[in-house]
Amino acid sequence: DSGVTQTPKHLITATGQRVTLRCSPRSGDLSVYWYQQSLDQGLQFLIQYYNGEERAKGNILERFSAQQFPDLHSELNLSSLELGDSALYFCASSIAGGSYEQYFGPGTRLTVT
Amino acid sequence: AQSVTQLGSHVSVSEGALVLLRCNYSSSVPPYLFWYVQYPNQGLQLLLKYTSAATLVKGINGFEAEFKKSETSFHLTKPSAHMSDAAEYFCAVSGGFGNEKLTFGTGTRLTIIP
Numbered sequence: 695d696s697g698v699t700q701t702p703k704h705l706i707t708a709t710g711q712r713v714t715l716r717c718s719p720r721s722g723d724l725s726v727y728w729y730q731q732s733l734d735q736g737l738q739f740l741i742q743y744y745n746g747e748e749r750a751k752g753n754i755l756e757r758f759s760a761q762q763f764p765d766l767h768s769e770l771n772l773s774s775l776e777l778g779d780s781a782l783y784f785c786a787s788s789i790a791g792g793s794y795e796q797y798f799g800p801g802t803r804l805t806v807t
Numbered sequence: 808a809q810s811v812t813q814l815g816s817h818v819s820v821s822e823g824a825l826v827l828l829r830c831n832y833s834s835s836v837p838p839y840l841f842w843y844v845q846y847p848n849q850g851l852q853l854l855l856k857y858t859s860a861a862t863l864v865k866g867i868n869g870f871e872a873e874f875k876k877s878e879t880s881f882h883l884t885k886p887s888a889h890m891s892d893a894a895e896y897f898c899a900v901s902g903g904f905g906n907e908k909l910t911f912g913t914g915t916r917l918t919i920i921p
Contacts, residue, residue, distance in 0.1 A: 737911040
């Protein structure tokens with residue numbers, strides 16, 4: 695158990711819909727990262743937040759957005775969903791400013807039908 | 808820009824044999840390198856990390872990796888494979904402070920033959 699929690703574990707929704715994925719980082723970690731894992735694109739970095747502020751952005755679609763709240767939990771919002779958005783979405787956390795290893799949550803499997 | 812290349816998308820070894828999973832990196836800054844393991848339907852678990860302290864890094868479950876700057880490599884090894892080592896392994900690189908995102912390789916699926 696990494697100490698990072700993600701909910702829900704599975705999500706099935708229809709095209710055009712909007713969903714919210716939630717992540718709670720390990721106690722004491724200030725940085726939260728979101729990654730997408732799919733068969734065709736592999737593991738891709740989406741976005742990083744550090745202590746409530748956006749710190750880095752990767753290949754995140756404009757239909758996707760994220761935020762980190764004062765209690766440090768983070769949410770990833772996916773809207774106007776397409777079939778191609780079906781993937782495993784991971785959240786990871788790290789202390790940031792330390793040795794940079796990231797601890798991953800169990801993931802949310804999103805299926806868009 | 809940073810990238811990693813994992814040679815061999817599938818590797819099979821016999822139980823008790825040496826495990827060698829290859830990773831080569833490219834980085835414009837001194838890299839931080841990681842190996843993660845993913846078991847079916849689970850998240851990624853950190854095996855080990857290189858952060859410039861020592862070139863030979865020991866991790867969990869008997870794995871180790873050696874950073875070779877001249878070869879831009881960070882191969883993962885384990886002297887004796889166990890059935891429980893069957894999983895997918897990912898090499899990843901980050902640029903350290905201010906560039907902490909992980910860039911992953913495409914993964915190597917390790918199969919252990921009994």
